[in-house]
Each structure stands twice: as C-alpha cells, then as structure tokens.
Amino acid sequence: MRIGSPAPSYAPFFRSTIMSTERRKQFPFDEFEPKWQATWESAKAFRTPNPGDADFDASKPKYFVLDMFPYPSGNGLHVGHPEGYTATDIIGRYKRMNGFNVLHPMGWDAFGLPAEQYAIKTGTHPRVTTEANVANFTKQLKSLGFAYDWDREVNTTDPGYFKWTQWIFLKLYNSYVGDDGKAHPISELEAQGLSREEIDSRRLAYVSEAPVNWCPQLGTVLANEEVVDGKSEVGGFPVERRPLRQWMLRITAFAQRLIDELDGLDWPESIKLLQRNWIGRSEGAEVDFKVADGGQLIRVFTTRPDTLFGATYMVLAPEHMLVDQIVTEEQLPLVEEYREKTARKSDLERTELAKEKSGVFTGAYAINPVNNERIPIWIADYVLMGYGTGAIMAVPAHDERDFEFAKKFELPILQVVQPPEGHDWQGFTDNGTAVNSQFLDGLPTPDAKRRIAAWLEEKGIGKKTINFKLRDWLFSRQRYWGEPFPLIWENGQHAAIPESELPLLPPDLEDFKPTGTPEPPLSKATDWVQYSATATRELNTMPQWAGSCWYYLRYCDAKNTERFVGEEAEKYWMGGGKPGGVDLYVGGTEHAVLHLLYARFWHKVLFDLGFVSTPEPFQRLVNQGLIMGEDGQKMSKSRGNVVNPDDVVNDYGADSLRLYEMAMGPLEQVKPWSMNGVVGQYRFLARLWRLVMVEDQEGEWNFSPQLQDVPADKNLNKLLHKTIKKVGEDIEKLSFNTAISEMMVLNNALTQSEIRPVATLLTFLKVLSPFAPHLAEELYSIIRTQFPQLVPGGFVADVTWPAYDPTALIEDEIEVVLQVNGKRRDSITVPIATPKEEIEALALANARVKEFTNGLTVRKVIYVPGKLVNIVAN
RNA sequence: GCCGGCAUGGCGAAAUGGUAGACGCAACGGACUUAAAAUCCGUUGGUGGGUGACCACCGUGUGGGUUCGAGUCCCACUGCCGGUACCA
Numbered sequence A: 001m002r003i004g005s006p007a008p009s010y011a012p013f014f015r016s017t018i019m020s021t022e023r024r025k026q027f028p029f030d031e032f033e034p035k036w037q038a039t040w041e042s043a044k045a046f047r048t049p050n051p052g053d054a055d056f057d058a059s060k061p062k063y064f065v066l067d068m069f070p071y072p073s074g075n076g077l078h079v080g081h082p083e084g085y086t087a088t089d090i091i092g093r094y095k096r097m098n099g100f101n102v103l104h105p106m107g108w109d110a111f112g113l114p115a116e117q118y119a120i121k122t123g124t125h126p127r128v129t130t131e132a133n134v135a136n137f138t139k140q141l142k143s144l145g146f147a148y149d150w151d152r153e154v155n156t157t158d159p160g161y162f163k164w165t166q167w168i169f170l171k172l173y174n175s176y177v178g179d180d181g182k183a184h185p186i187s188e189l190e191a192q193g194l195s196r197e198e199i200d201s202r203r204l205a206y207v208s209e210a211p212v213n214w215c216p217q218l219g220t221v222l223a224n225e226e227v228v229d230g231k232s233e234v235g236g237f238p239v240e241r242r243p244l245r246q247w248m249l250r251i252t253a254f255a256q257r258l259i260d261e262l263d264g265l266d267w268p269e270s271i272k273l274l275q276r277n278w279i280g281r282s283e284g285a286e287v288d289f290k291v292a293d294g295g296q297l298i299r300v301f302t303t304r305p306d307t308l309f310g311a312t313y314m315v316l317a318p319e320h321m322l323v324d325q326i327v328t329e330e331q332l333p334l335v336e337e338y339r340e341k342t343a344r345k346s347d348l349e350r351t352e353l354a355k356e357k358s359g360v361f362t363g364a365y366a367i368n369p370v371n372n373e374r375i376p377i378w379i380a381d382y383v384l385m386g387y388g389t390g391a392i393m394a395v396p397a398h399d400e401r402d403f404e405f406a407k408k409f410e411l412p413i414l415q416v417v418q419p420p421e422g423h424d425w426q427g428f429t430d431n432g433t434a435v436n437s438q439f440l441d442g443l444p445t446p447d448a449k450r451r452i453a454a455w456l457e458e459k460g461i462g463k464k465t466i467n468f469k470l471r472d473w474l475f476s477r478q479r480y481w482g483e484p485f486p487l488i489w490e491n492g493q494h495a496a497i498p499e500s501e502l503p504l505l506p507p508d509l510e511d512f513k514p515t516g517t518p519e520p521p522l523s524k525a526t527d528w529v530q531y532s533a534t535a536t537r538e539l540n541t542m543p544q545w546a547g548s549c550w551y552y553l554r555y556c557d558a559k560n561t562e563r564f565v566g567e568e569a570e571k572y573w574m575g576g577g578k579p580g581g582v583d584l585y586v587g588g589t590e591h592a593v594l595h596l597l598y599a600r601f602w603h604k605v606l607f608d609l610g611f612v613s614t615p616e617p618f619q620r621l622v623n624q625g626l627i628m629g630e631d632g633q634k635m636s637k638s639r640g641n642v643v644n645p646d647d648v649v650n651d652y653g654a655d656s657l658r659l660y661e662m663a664m665g666p667l668e669q670v671k672p673w674s675m676n677g678v679v680g681q682y683r684f685l686a687r688l689w690r691l692v693m694v695e696d697q698e699g700e701w702n703f704s705p706q707l708q709d710v711p712a713d714k715n716l717n718k719l720l721h722k723t724i725k726k727v728g729e730d731i732e733k734l735s736f737n738t739a740i741s742e743m744m745v746l747n748n749a750l751t752q753s754e755i756r757p758v759a760t761l762l763t764f765l766k767v768l769s770p771f772a773p774h775l776a777e778e779l780y781s782i783i784r785t786q787f788p789q790l791v792p793g794g795f796v797a798d799v800t801w802p803a804y805d806p807t808a809l810i811e812d813e814i815e816v817v818l819q820v821n822g823k824r825r826d827s828i829t830v831p832i833a834t835p836k837e838e839i840e841a842l843a844l845a846n847a848r849v850k851e852f853t854n855g856l857t858v859r860k861v862i863y864v865p866g867k868l869v870n871i872v873a874n
Numbered sequence B: 001g002c003c004g005g006c007a008u009g010g011c012g013a014a015a016u017g018g019u020a021g022a023c024g025c026a027a028c029g030g031a032c033u034u035a036a037a038a039u040c041c042g043u044u045g046g047u048g049g050g051u052g053a054c055c056a057c058c059g060u061g062u063g064g065g066u067u068c069g070a071g072u073c074c075c076a077c078u079g080c081c082g083g084u085a086c087c088a
Helices: A029-043 A081-097 A111-123 A126-142 A159-175 A187-191 A196-201 A252-258 A269-281 A305-310 A332-344 A347-353 A400-407 A445-459 A551-554 A565-576 A594-606 A646-652 A656-662 A675-692 A712-734 A736-752 A758-768 A772-786 A836-845 A847-853
Strands: A062-067 A100-105 A175-177 A183-185 A205-215 A221-222 A240-249 A281-291 A297-302 A313-316 A360-367 A375-380 A391-394 A464-468 A488-490 A495-498 A535-537 A580-582 A586-588 A616-618 A622-624 A694-695 A700-702 A813-820 A822-829 A858-864 A867-873
Touching: A029 A305, A029 A656, A029 A772, A062 A081, A062 A551, A062 A565, A062 A580, A081 A100, A081 A551, A081 A586, A081 A712, A111 A332, A126 A495, A159 A175, A159 A205, A159 A594, A183 A187, A183 A594, A187 A196, A240 A332, A240 A694, A252 A332, A252 A464, A252 A772, A269 A565, A269 A594, A281 A305, A281 A656, A297 A391, A305 A445, A313 A400, A332 A360, A332 A847, A445 A464, A495 A586, A535 A858, A551 A565, A551 A616, A565 A580, A594 A616, A646 A656, A646 A675, A656 A675, A656 A736, A656 A772, A675 A758, A675 A772, A700 A772, A712 A736, A712 A758, A758 A772, A758 A858, A813 A836, A813 A847, A813 A858, A822 A836, A822 A847, A836 A847, A836 A858, A836 A867, A847 A867
Parallel strands: A062 A100, A062 A586, A313 A375, A580 A616, A586 A622, A813 A867
Antiparallel strands: A175 A183, A205 A221, A205 A240, A281 A297, A281 A360, A281 A464, A313 A391, A360 A375, A488 A495, A488 A535, A694 A700, A813 A822, A858 A867
C-alpha cells in the first residue's frame, strides 16, 4: 500500500447550513480519523511478528504492554476504559518508535452473568448477545485508533480459547503440592502407590462441600454479586446458605509464595500490602485442650500463647464437629436452636448484623493444660469455622472480642499481661509483661511466646503454627455461560476426560431458566450429561475468573492449536530476566486482590510444571484512577452523569478524547470528567492543524504558506529539543499530563511565529504521534505532498523517535534568583560560565539586595549553582 | 475500628528541599465581524500602595518542628475518598 501520495482535498464546510447540534468542525478529524484507522488496518500496520515469522527481528528487545481486557457489556465502552487503554497505547507506540518489538493486544473476558441473565429474560442465546457486544466494543475501540495487533484478539468464550482454560484446569486437577512447596504431577503420587483417596485429597483441584447462596423463592443458586444484604438482588427474597458439592482450587498451598514473591515485582506498595493482608499470614501456636470427662481433644489456634494462663473459657464455632459429642443433654435444645439460627444467616449477616455478641454454653468443660483449671466450653458465631481450627481459647483480659463476650455473659476476666505505665490491663491487647502466669512471669510478651511454645512442644500438647486468612478458591458455579469442567463422574468417583476431547463445549440449551433446585442448568441437557452408559458429566461451570487467569499468555501466540502458548513465543514475550513476564500491566484497583492473586496462582502452577518460564505473570503494575462524573460523583446510569466516548469522538474526535484522558491529571489519580477540558485539547489540536493548513474564503483547507523549509531560530530549536526530551522522559514516567503541557508550549510558540520551519513541525509530529496518532499521521502525509524530499515514505507511527540534541539545550545565559533570608528580592541574568565568586559579588552588590540587607550583617551566602543566591543576614 | 490514598487559585492541575500556581478550563479586556460564533492578542491567587513600569505583605487543609530556604522532610491533628471488617 502506498501512503500519503495524493494531495488532500476537503469539502468546504457550509456554515450557514450547519445547525448547532452538528457544530462546525475546526479541523476535519471526522474525515481523516476513520481514513487512517482503515489504512492502518488494511496495511496491518500494528501486526506484531512472533519468533519464527519471516519478518521477526530477533535483535530487537521486547516490550509486552497489557491492558486488563474488558467484559463486553451491553452498555458499550465507558470513558473509564480508554483511560488505561490510551496510556498503554502511548507507551506501546513510543516503545515501537524506540526500536522495541511491542506486544500490545486486546481481547474479551466474555463469559459472565449479564449475558446469561439476558438469556433467561429473552431467550436470546448468550453467544448471540456476546457476539453483538464484542462487535460493538470492537467498533468503539477501533474508532479510538489503538495500535493493537488484532490478529491476536482473544475471547474467553471461543472454544479455541477455552479448550486451553480446560486444559490448564486438568493440569491443576492432575497436580499436587510437594514438600518443596511446588506443584508436581499427580503421577508421582501414583508411582508412590498412594491410594485413590489419598491422591484425591491432595489434588490442586478437589471436591468439597461448600455453602452456596440458595434462594428458594427464585428457585436458583445466586452468585455473590446477586446477593445484597442477605437478599436476592432481583426480587429481594431471602437467600440461604446451603452446602453443595463444589470444586475447590488449593490456592492456600501457595499462600507463602504468593506473599514472598511479591518482593521482586514493580507494583505499587499499596497493592502489595492489599494482597499481603488478603492472604493474611499470622504466626501463633496450636494448643490442645482436653475435654473434661469426655477426653476428646479440642485444638485451638492462638497468636497469643503467652496468655494461656488467662484462658477462662473456650469457644467453638457453631459448626464445629465436636459440638455434638460434648454438649450436655440439658443444654442440647439451646445449642440446637443456636446452631440452626446461625446456619440460616449469611456471612454478611453474621458479621454486619451481629454487632452484639451471642453464644450458648454447651454444658461441657475443658481442662486448661497449663494449670488444669476447668473452663466452660461455649459456642458462638464470632468464632468462624473457616479460620484456624474453628475453636479458640478465650482470654478476655487481652482480646477485645473475648472481653466483650465475657462481659456480656459474666465470665471471669483474669489479667495475665502487665501493660506499660498508663494503660488499663482490661482489654489490653498489645505487648507487655507476663503476670499471673507461673513460669512466664516477668517475661516480655515476645519472650513469653517463645517460652510457652517450647514448653507446649516439650509436653506434646502444642506447637508453633502459621495460619493464613486466605481460603481455598471456590471454583464452581451453578451457571450455564461458563467453561464446563472437563470431568465426569462414574460410581461416585470423578475422572478427567481425555485431552483429545477438549474443548468440551457446553450443550446448546434453549431453556436458560433456573432448574428450581440447586442443580446447575447444565443438568437440563440430558443427552450431553450422559457421558457413557455408566458415567455422567460434571454439571458445574467455571467462574468468570478462569478465563482471565491466563489470557496474557494466549496473546503471545493466540492462534496456536497445538499448545496453550508456543514455547518459543512464551520464552520471548514473557522472558527478559525478571520475575514477571508482562512489562507493564495497567488496570483498575478493583482487581487488586482477586484477579491478580488468581492469575499469579495459576502462573506459578504452570511455572512449577515447566510450562512457562517465569514465576510471576506481571512485572510492573499500574492502577489507573477512577474517572468521576462532572458532578464529582461516581459515574452511574441512575445519576445520569455517564459520558459516552462515542459522543466525544463524534464532537471532538478520537485524538481529542485520547489527549484529554491523559491531560486530566496523573494516571493513578481519581479525577472528575470535564467536557470543557476536552474542548481545550480539541483547540490545541485545531491550532496545530492550522500551523499547516489555512482556510480560504470558501471554507476549504489549503497548505499554509507560513510553513517553509527554513532552519529554526535558536530559541525555537531549543524549545523543540526541550520538548523532545521532556515528552520522552514523561512517557517513561507515565506522566502524560505534563508531556501534553510541554507540547502545548511548543505549539503556542509555533503559532506565534510568522514562519514555521517545516523540519521543526515534522519532529513535533513524531513526538505527538503516540498521543494523537491520527492528526500526526494526517499532517505528516500532507507535508509530504509539499516537501517530498523531507518526508520519507511510511507511517509516522513507524519512524524512529527523535533524539534530542543536548547542545541545543545549553543556555548562553542563566537567570539567578537573589534571595535575602529565603525571600526572592530580585534576579540577575549572567553568562552561563560566570564563576561562583562573581555571582555572589553581583548578588551582594545588587541594589534590591542592599535595600533588604541595609543595617544587617551578612552571615552567610548560599549559592545553588545556576539557580539562586540566598543571602543570610540579621 | 483497622489499612491505604488524597488535600495547592473560581475549576482540572504543575513544581530533583531552591522564583508556588507551568499547561488547560472559566472569567474579563481588546482585534476581526453588520452582528454573533470561531480565531488571534492580552489580563487573571488574595490584600494594600502607586498615574505607571512596578512595590510590599499574605498565601499550598490545621498546629508545631528541622533547614540559610519547606507545597515538598519530621511530629501531632482535621476533612474527604477507597478498601476491609469478629481472621483468635
């Protein structure tokens, strides 16, 4: 394809016929933006060759710049989307211009609830809805001129994609974590002769009974996001927790690595902290308490074993297995009632509504192993079955929750920690000194912890332990629109289907209505369910997170039918000698824990099994800030403050939108939208356009006679090189807003000069091109028609980033600010090479300085080279 | 409650410990126009003074501190935004 040879011709704009709704365009972006988008597309301008391709240049370094791919909702693009996308596009284009092979792809996280809910309502197959939404999103994204390699587009609902999601699941299913903390193939356990039960209990994907949100009125299982305050979002019916056979992923086996290996990543510290807190490592000890009379053991976890002497009662989670065994006949009715009541409550109710502590005495007692005291055993919902051992020793004197509970039920409170001066010991939870604790007395808390741990271990009744808040990942959903599990059930046992049967497509259902039982909708496809005469398929589907756990890998080799990603492609794009493979990952903070933790988990499993070459997926992470509405509120349909990017593109063009999204402020910051701000960027681009083009009487744009092939004067040249330098540095720092300001300064200077040197303008366009690629491309090609000898063929997107000339930046003279006692009083302009002594002398002799030092003694003269002189006098 | 982030003109913002407010918006004045829009030129933190070029003082949420010098560093506090919530 030949580029840019025909001279431009634009239709005149008839002002009189154009109404206010269709305001007159200040430059014909509506013509050239679609033109360049089509040109880039047909020229495959942003196709990225892979290792092995004929046009692949292995000598270039790689740069993998990634956006969090969107869920293609029916609402279309939101102005929040192009914020991150523009940032990565600028980086990607800039890196290309700097000689990198850039991988900058886009795709669709397209499984999910809304399409299924729409199907239930209208009967439209989710595939149809999804296709339409993807088409709309694609059109919208293409209208913004992003330099994606569309050949690498991925879609999580595409069988060619989810074949590999299912394949990775089978890897998880067929792996376990060894003593080395790494994933290994399950075949190793088989070789050791372990039983089927033992093997199943160690798989990274395993079956467990877990509670789901069951809504009897709606006759369906609900996702967490469909439950609001314990009621269904639709209809407001009560939702119960009901245990159901579920698939779980053993992410907890990676908890420590998920914490430790954050260290090598260039992520915001706040996000690392969020992940660490989510994983929630806590060091403590497990202690066994004997049940008096019964003899059963109750194991508790505590971070404060040093307070063991202060344990005056115990609490079991209501669901705790031992409750049935130890409860006395007398207390049984109360305990039963309490257990039933808590079972009905959702997690939300248990926490948010239970401000007031509740609980019931079981009638049983336990023996405190340190002093053989009999202490009562209670059940209470403030002890959670899912954390630790589901049982605690209560030390009311030094734990807020136990303190509250003990006060309410009038249980004894015994001091065992002496706080520092000025603190009340009741409810004191910090470090202090052990008291009333026999052999621990006088020890500071950390020492007491060590001492008691040793003692417990010696007696064989406890040991140091580490606990994590992180739970295993509930991986199954009772939904239609998700990846089916590549598993079957036969004689009550599960088994994987052969890899050759992947992808396992979901059955083509026509009836999407809930089954009315907790059975997943796939159960309706009776033919599909029957795998063989004796085996049936697993009916659950995977959660939406599944597809997004590995999509970045698929981008490296999106069309590979043999492997989830080709080895060579993976090594090249994900390699680079750092822990993480993706060089820059931009997305919202809402994924700080779940998506980013799940993806890291899968990646580590794949790494351990030798399928990928780095231990971490994402080296550098940046969170873009939320864009608020013009009213400063979060954008939402109900507030009516949503801005549609299509409207902005229509009125001001894609380049204006791109520029505005970047000029708003720092990328990471939360900031409000302003349509006037868009206009500012639009005017900037229009002014730049008019540097090259002038409008005649008929409203036709012609090449400007002010643009001439003459050398730039010294000041303009200095400004140009300053701009090249600053914009390049700012892009590297992701400070796009200040880069744009600097380009505006250059633009303003050019506007004000009578003659505009064409070489200056061409360089300016190169610097502008990552930000406003359409206008840059258009003006570049227009200038080529007038100065063919100055403008080589090809896209401006393909040119080399201009190098700035440091010599052009050298100032002949510098302005030195004169301060007296830190206050600016005057400034002097001196030749650059003026020695320090001379500048100081000039400063002291300065009339204004004298005025303010008059009558004072000069104590000190501070000279900051090239900047200022501060005279200290009193 | 706990954790994190933010606080600068009328507004969005900018400032390696060194001239606070670059750049943009809005506003105001002027040029062009029959007129308006657009465009171009200029003014624009506050208070006070001067006919004027200018000058002084005050000013980065509040109060202290470090420093020759603080929007920037330290301590204490206030307000707003986000996350999280009985994790023993």
